[in-house]
Amino acid sequence: MQFAPEAIDAAFYDRLRVHYSDAEIVELGAFIGFNVGYHTFFRTLDFYPMFTPDGRLVSQEESRRIYGDRPGSHRSASVVDDAAAADEKTG
């Protein structure tokens, strides 16, 4: 939907119908469209998760250090790195 919408044609929808009802396809399509729209917008706002992977509330600066500048799963952020960042902060 985001990168090659021209590939989502009638044949593609026919293949979807093997697995999903029309109601489910509309639900999926609207959900995906909504997320394509909003996550691109959110990206421009440059904000980060409020919590570390183990649930500690952190500042935006610390969160950026933990999660990095590129999107990824919160599970991929290292709790070890988080602890190291905290150590560095406290000296």
Next chain:
Amino acid sequence: MAIIDPVDREEAERRGLAPVLDSFADLGDPEAIFPRILAHAPGYAEALWGAMDRASGEGGVDPSLKEIVRIQLARTAQDPYFSGLRSRRAVAAGLTEERIDAGSGVVSDDPRFTPAEEWALRYAYLMYRRPEEVDHSFYEEGKEHFTEAQIMELGGMIAIHYGMQVFMRTLQ
């Protein structure tokens, strides 16, 4: 004809969607294709169109400017359906096709647009073409023309309309 058949109009009305269908007549689609497609998923037509309609027509940013933005986005998404709709309110307020087309072109230094309008149109243009250029300095420039509330209003409007346009594009 859409790839997913719209829900029968009487059935959509039976589900309480008559006001939504009527609002599409005002936009130039008396068949109300989009909400009748969304009607397959219970509650989606009311919720999503409600958000889109409020984002376009309410708030602190000129609705005519948002109409130009909306159509520019539909053209970016290559969605003929939403590209073809027009806000009756915006047209009544004097919005012309010439101005709409200008808003989809190169707006930098176009005397038809104020600096604030130019920024809003570049905001929409860059969001899904070169989002990496919508950075801190870009937002700082926007704050010279709009409040943060207005910028969030524009960003949210851009996001929901583009998202539904790119979905609708695949259904035609």
